[in-house]
Amino acid sequence: MALSKRLSAIVDVVDSGYDEIWDCCCDHGLLGIELLQQDKAQLIHFVDIVPELMQALNDKLERFCNEEQRGRWQVHCQDVAAITPDPQKRHLVIIAGVGGELLVQFLAKIVSQNPNTYIDFIVCPVHHSYHVRSYLQTLQLGLVSEQLVCENKRFYEIIVMSASSSQLITRIGQQMWQLTSKEHQAYLKQLCAHYQRMLNQDADYYQPVLEQYSALLS
DSSP states (O other), rough: OOOOOHHHHHHTTTTSSSEEEEEOTTTTHHHHHHHHHHOOEEEEEEEESSSHHHHHHHHHHHHOOTTTTTTTTEEESSSSSGGGOOSSEEEEEEEESSSSHHHHHHHHHHHHHOSSSSEEEEEOOSSOOHHHHHHHTTSSOOEEEEEEEEETTTEEEEEETTTTTOOOOOOSSSSTOOOOOEEEEEHHHHHHHHHHHHHHHHHHHHHHHHHHHHHHHH
């Protein structure tokens, strides 16, 4: 099955130097399967909390993996926040397809529960990217890359963070913007319209956010 534009973009930014990769909130496992087929790591973990999905994925992997791939994947039916990466290994954790607030909760627990483990992250929230970016600024990680992907008229920010990078991440993005692109302009206008509406809830917080995004349009 062909990958979506969003998942293909995530695969393209995955470095092959990790011991283990965690495909979190993996759903049907399409991302992790592609990483397994491309030999991106010694071990691919598939993590989701839905038993039916994880059983179906496990059965699929058992049927279709070749001999070389056997033993190089594990399926975990559990809360993403409870993963326990081996502290002796180098890990990449990918969290995509969930809202920004839940994503931050996952990140906070994974980081706090594994303080001595090397973990890089690729995140792709479905919304609330400003909130996610604000949290990422608090971590001992630097920005590797960021890009904006438009798929089915929805916009996704793909953010790669690593302990080996010293580049600061900004709350509204820097590398990803192509301000001459009509798609990117449309996304900016969408963000500005959203935060304009949010002024009714908390003007003190959302006014500066609105001003930062609006400045990119001017």
